[in-house]
Each structure stands twice: as C-alpha cells, then as structure tokens.
Amino acid sequence: MAKVLIPTPLRQFTGKQDAVSVPGGTVGEVLSALTAQYPDLRKQIFNDEGKLRSFVNVYLNDEDIRYLAKNETPAADGDTVSLVPSIAGGSTAAPPAETPALTKDEILRYSRHLIIPEVGMEGQQKLKAAKVLLVGAGGLGAPLGLYLTAAGIGHIGIVDFDVVDFTNLQRQVIHSTRDVGRKKIDSAAEKMVAINPELKVTKHEVALSSENALDILKDYDLVVDGTDNFPTRYLVNDACVLLGKPNVYGSIFRFEGQSTIFAYPGGPCYRCLYPEPPPPGLVPSCAEGGVLGILPGTIGLIQATETVKLILGIGESLVGRLLLYDALGMRFRELKLRPNPECPVCGDHRTITKLIDYHQFCGVPNPLSAAPAQETKLNEGEISVTELKQKLDRGDDFVLIDVREPHEYQICAIPGAKLIPLGEFPKHVEEFAADADIVIHCKSGGRSARACGFLRQNGFQKVRNVVGGILAWSDQVDPSVPKY
Amino acid sequence: MIRIELEPWLSMVDHARKAYPNECCGAMLGTIDGDAKVVSAAMALENAFEGAQAARYELRPEDLLAADKAARERNMDLIGIYHSHPDCDAYFSKTDLQNSCPWYSFVVLSIQKGEFHHANSWLPNFDQTDAAKEELSY
Numbered sequence: 001m002a003k004v005l006i007p008t009p010l011r012q013f014t015g016k017q018d019a020v021s022v023p024g025g026t027v028g029e030v031l032s033a034l035t036a037q038y039p040d041l042r043k044q045i046f047n048d049e050g051k052l053r054s055f056v057n058v059y060l061n062d063e064d065i066r067y068l069a070k071n072e073t074p075a076a077d078g079d080t081v082s083l084v085p086s087i088a089g090g091s092t093a094a095p096p097a098e099t100p101a102l103t104k105d106e107i108l109r110y111s112r113h114l115i116i117p118e119v120g121m122e123g124q125q126k127l128k129a130a131k132v133l134l135v136g137a138g139g140l141g142a143p144l145g146l147y148l149t150a151a152g153i154g155h156i157g158i159v160d161f162d163v164v165d166f167t168n169l170q171r172q173v174i175h176s177t178r179d180v181g182r183k184k185i186d187s188a189a190e191k192m193v194a195i196n197p198e199l200k201v202t203k204h205e206v207a208l209s210s211e212n213a214l215d216i217l218k219d220y221d222l223v224v225d226g227t228d229n230f231p232t233r234y235l236v237n238d239a240c241v242l243l244g245k246p247n248v249y250g251s252i253f254r255f256e257g258q259s260t261i262f263a264y265p266g267g268p269c270y271r272c273l274y275p276e277p278p279p280p281g282l283v284p285s286c287a288e289g290g291v292l293g294i295l296p297g298t299i300g301l302i303q304a305t306e307t308v309k310l311i312l313g314i315g316e317s318l319v320g321r322l323l324l325y326d327a328l329g330m331r332f333r334e335l336k337l338r339p340n341p342e343c344p345v346c347g348d349h350r351t352i353t354k355l356i357d358y359h360q361f362c363g364v365p366n367p368l369s370a371a372p373a374q375e376t377k378l379n380e381g382e383i384s385v386t387e388l389k390q391k392l393d394r395g396d397d398f399v400l401i402d403v404r405e406p407h408e409y410q411i412c413a414i415p416g417a418k419l420i421p422l423g424e425f426p427k428h429v430e431e432f433a434a435d436a437d438i439v440i441h442c443k444s445g446g447r448s449a450r451a452c453g454f455l456r457q458n459g460f461q462k463v464r465n466v467v468g469g470i471l472a473w474s475d476q477v478d479p480s481v482p483k484y
Numbered sequence: 485m486i487r488i489e490l491e492p493w494l495s496m497v498d499h500a501r502k503a504y505p506n507e508c509c510g511a512m513l514g515t516i517d518g519d520a521k522v523v524s525a526a527m528a529l530e531n532a533f534e535g536a537q538a539a540r541y542e543l544r545p546e547d548l549l550a551a552d553k554a555a556r557e558r559n560m561d562l563i564g565i566y567h568s569h570p571d572c573d574a575y576f577s578k579t580d581l582q583n584s585c586p587w588y589s590f591v592v593l594s595i596q597k598g599e600f601h602h603a604n605s606w607l608p609n610f611d612q613t614d615a616a617k618e619e620l621s622y
Contacts, residue, residue, distance in 0.1 A: 005552070007552065007562065008555075008562055008587075009587040009588065018556065043610075053610075055585040056585075057545045059545070062546070064545065064546075082552070084545040085585035085587060086545055087509075087542075087548065087565055087584065087588075088542035088543060088583035089540070089541055089577065089581075089583050089584065089590075090507060090533075090540035091539045244571035244572060244597070265505060265571045350599075
C-alpha cells in the first residue's frame with residue numbers, strides 16, 4: 001500500500017480526502033488502482049490515450065519517477081506518491097518555436113534579408129510576427145508604410161482620419177495625384193497591399209483620443225509616431241508609457257528633423273524631454289511653416305530602421321539618444337537623453353496614471369469639437385471675405401494690409417493689399433491715421449488677428465481682421481487665387 | 485472567484501517588484517469553499533528558467549511539492565500559482581497556457597517600469613488551449 005497525496009483541486013474527486021492509500025507494487029499500478037477507485041480522477045491525470053497529461057509529474061517521495069524507473073518504479077508500503085504539475089510560462093511567446101514559418105514565396109521575396117546573418121530566417125520570422133501601429137498616414141507615415149511593408153512586417157495598423165489633399169503630394173509619396181480627395185487610410189493601405197499582398201492591414205479610421213488610444217495601441221508590439229501636432233504626440237507618449245510599448249518618434253520642420261525611441265524600458269519618454277508643451281502657436285506646423293518634401297522621407301526611414309532593429313533585437317537603438325538632422329547643413333548630431341526621475345508619467349512619483357485631455361493640456365481647441373467654419377459668426381472686429389469684396393467693389397476709402405511674408409505674397413495676393421510682414425508691423429504704425437478704416441489679412445487669419453490686436457492697443461479704433469484669410473478669399477470670392 | 489488577503493498580496497507585489505525586470509513566481513496558499521478561494525499566505529519560489537528571465541519563468545516541481553507540503557502542515561491548501569509580467573499586460577500568454585495546469589488559479593501581476601500596474605487571475609483548461617478569467621479581488 002502506498003499513500004497518494006491528492007492536490008487540493010482534485011479532492012472533489014476523492015470524496016474530499018487529501019490522501020488515499022491504494023495497493024500496487026509499482027507507481028504505475030498505484031496510479032491505475034487509484035483511478036480505478038476514483039474514475040473521475042482519471043481524466044485529470046491521464047489523457048485520452050491513457051498517458052500521463054503533459055503537465056503532470058509523478059513523484060515517489062522526493063524523487064521524480066522520470067529519473068527513477070518511471071511507471072515501473074517500485075512502490076513499497078509507506079511510500080508517498082505525489083502528483084505535481086509542471087508549471088512555467090512567460091509574458092512573451094518564446095521564439096523561434098512560436099514565430100510563423102515563411103512560405104516558399106516569402107523566402108524568395110526576403111532572400112536579401114535572409115542572407116544577412118543579423119536577420120536570417122529567425123529575424124524574418126520575427127518581422128512577420130510583428131504588429132506595428134503607424135499613427136498617421138502623412139509625411140512620415142508614407143515612407144514608414146511603404147518600407148515596413150516591403151521589409152516584411154506581418155501586421156501593420158494605421159490610425160488616420162484625414163483625406164488626401166493636393167498639398168500633401170509634395171511629400172506624402174504613398175498617395176498619388178488620383179488619390180486626392182480619398183481617405184488617406186484607404187489610399188495608404190492599397191499601396192501597401194500592392195507591395196505585399198500577404199500584409200495584414202488594420203485601418204483605424206478615427207482621431208486618436210484619450211478614449212480610444214489604449215484600446216487601439218494595446219494590440220500592437222510597438223508604435224511609430226508620425227503625428228504633426230502636440231496633443232496627439234503627448235497622447236501617444238502617455239499611452240505608450242502606460243502600456244509599456246516602445247514609441248518610435250520622429251518630427252520634422254522645414255529642413256530639420258528629429259528621431260528617437262521613447263517609452264522603452266529604462267529609457268526616457270517624450271515628457272522627460274518636454275515636460276510641458278510649447279505655448280500654442282509658437283511652434284508652427286508643417287502647414288504653417290512649410291517642410292522640405294524630402295525631409296519626412298529621411299526621418300520616416302530612420303524611424304523605419306529603428307522599428308526593424310527593435311523587432312530583430314539587433315544593433316544599437318536610439319533609446320536615450322535624440323538624433324538631430326539638418327538637411328541644409330547635411331549634418332547629423334545627437335543629444336543624450338536620460339529618464340527624468342521627476343517625470344509625471346514615467347518618473348518615481350507619477351501623477352499621470354491614466355490618459356488626460358490633451359487638447360486642454362496643450363492649450364489648443366479640439367478640432368473635432370470646434371464648430372464647422374461656415375457656421376462661425378463674425379465677432380466684433382472681424383470681417384468676412386465677401387464683405388471685403390463688396391467693400392473693394394464699392395471703392396470704399398480704407399486700407400487693406402497683408403501681414404504675410406514676401407515669399408507668400410509671391411504665391412498669391414488680394415488686389416490692392418499692401419504687404420507689411422507681421423515682424424515689420426510695429427515700424428509702420430505711424431503711416432496710418434488713427435481714425436483710418438483698416439482691414440488686415442494673412443493666410444488663414446491667425447497672424448492678422450495679432451496685428452489687429454497690436455493696432456488696437458496703439459489706439460486704432462476701426463481695425464478689422466479678415467476671417468479665414470486669403471484661403472477663404474480663394475474659396476468664397478476668387479477661385480483663381482491659388483491656395484498653398 | 486479568488487480573494488487575496490492583504491499580507492500575501494503585499495508580499496506578492498513586493499516579490500514581483502524586486503524581481504523586475506525579470507519574472508518572478510510563487511505559490512498561493514489558503515482555503516477553498518466551493519468556488520470561493522481565499523489566499524492567506526504567499527510563498528515566493530525561485531524562477532528556475534535557464535536563460536533570460538525577463539519574459540520567462542519556470543517552477544521546479546520539487547519547489548511546488550514543498551509548497552504543497554507546507555500548505556498541508558499549516559492546514560491550508562495550495563490553491564494557485566502567481567507570476568509577474570514585466571512591462572507587459574497581465575494576460576495569459578501562449579507560453580503561460582502551454583505550460584499551465586487546470587488544477588490551479590494563475591494570478592499574473594503586470595509590473596510596468598518596476599511598479600505594480602494591474603493583475604488578473606486565470607483558469608486554464610485541460611487542453612492548455614484557453615484560459616478563462618477568474619474574478620480577482622485583493
């Protein structure tokens with residue numbers, strides 16, 4: 001008779017007994033006798049073929065019977081037989097057993113990767129198993145989408161809700177002229193699948209927000225930030241930190257770009273570098289300040305390179321280094337970045353433990369909650385483009401000032417407007433009579449509003465800002481005026 | 485459902501934080517009344533996985549046997565296993581599933597950047613193909 005110790009969860013099958021004495025000369029016989037006596041126990045220990053289930057280890061006293069004589073191990077009176085599950089695990093599936101195999105076509109397609117020792121079959125399988133989220137299908141998203149697809153990333157998600165605009169074509173090479181007016185997400189996905197029909201593309205046609213970000217990001221291995229505004233940049237950063245997903249970052253302006261990796265374990269996050277957003281309006285967007293069309297190609301491909309390196313686990317990543325690129329000087333520089341212990345989202349004393357209102361944080365209106373432009377009523381001190389047109393047609397006595405830059409004036413202008421760039425404005429104040437009727441415009445109404453405020457502070461009474469600027473003029477008055 | 489009392493809960497979280505960036509593992513002892521499980525003691529066990537332990541753990545059966553013995557001596561039952569997922573959600577991964585056992589509750593603690601983030605309890609099935617989420621309170 002040997003004593004079999006019954007694990008807690010199995011006692012329901014043995015009439016609540018924690019130990020059962022059963023006859024048998026070997027461990028195998030003991031177990032047979034045990035399951036004969038308690039048939040419900042059989043399914044727990046043996047599989048359908050009558051073999052011990054893979055997670056069950058049998059111990060005789062303190063020894064695993066696998067290292068004794070297995071089922072034939074003699075069991076004497078007073079011996080104790082224990083059933084011990086083998087338990088292991090881990091947060092990630094273990095490569096290479098878990099990674100998807102490559103098909104014959106894929107081996108041919110990726111042959112130039114496979115013969116690089118650092119990539120090889122194992123690396124290419126990692127790329128195939130990888131799930132990457134692109135935030136934005138614009139300037140940075142274009143090269144990222146094309147090259148990450150070509151490189152063999154198995155699953156790419158895209159977040160974008162914008163439509164292809166004519167002004168995008170100068171840099172967003174994933175979209176063609178015939179795509180103007182189409183959803184960027186559809187246009188991008190089509191080009192990517194054309195490169196690799198095996199690619200799985202998930203389209204998230206939404207504006208990334210505090211409400212949906214965690215839900216969208218959680219299914220991806222890493223996130224590539226191709227956004228062009230501060231609220232989304234902070235949102236992506238915080239969501240990546242909270243979920244523990246690397247954020248491959250890039251940003252561009254005119255001739256300069258930056259790239260690094262945020263939210264990687266042990267590395268800094270975007271907030272470590274920039275705890276607070278710049279005051280609204282200080283840093284112009286690409287739409288306001290312009291960008292060399294090729295620049296997002298350079299920066300996007302640095303992001304793509306870092307993404308692939310992270311997935312492969314090779315090389316020296318940009319974690320902790322901010323790479324700065326100056327296209328005019330054709331120079332790269334780098335700055336060391338360290339995690340900030342005071343960082344509110346990844347530091348020692350965190351105050352941000354969930355996503356916040358990022359538009360409020362950045363001091364900018366939420367474009368989605370703002371009323372559509374055509375419904376905005378004119379405020380005191382504002383004039384519409386149609387009213388301006390009537391004023392010009394009537395030949396009213398007034399001064400029309402354009403506060404844009406000379407290079408913008410060269411592109412288009414409203415007839416009769418006097419060009420005084422905003423920066424030179426204060427020097428020209430004395431040219432106007434204090435009671436003059438003054439109307440000021442710029443590209444879309446922002447700079448001219450500041451000029452109006454400046455004049456009012458200096459005692460001018462009749463100063464009005466052209467709502468919507470020359471863009472509205474082109475839309476509503478004279479379509480022959482080119483938009484830029 | 486499974487409820488973890490304060491003292492064992494704190495020792496589990498502490499164990500997981502100290503093991504970061506590696507995974508930790510241990511046993512949960514307590515009592516079972518029908519479907520209601522109460523953990524009143526946690527036993528830290530060694531992660532015996534040979535290799536990088538940032539994303540893997542392995543329990544030695546001998547250690548589990550010892551935990552079961554300790555439970556019996558204290559008039560308790562071995563009712564579950566816990567382990568941590570550093571910088572990763574507390575889901576039941578494929579690796580977890582394939583090396584699991586349907587007899588016990590599996591509590592997974594998500595440790596993000598060295599700090600406790602969230603936890604879930606899982607009940608794997610016999611075929612090691614799926615795990616149901618178990619209501620967890622602590």
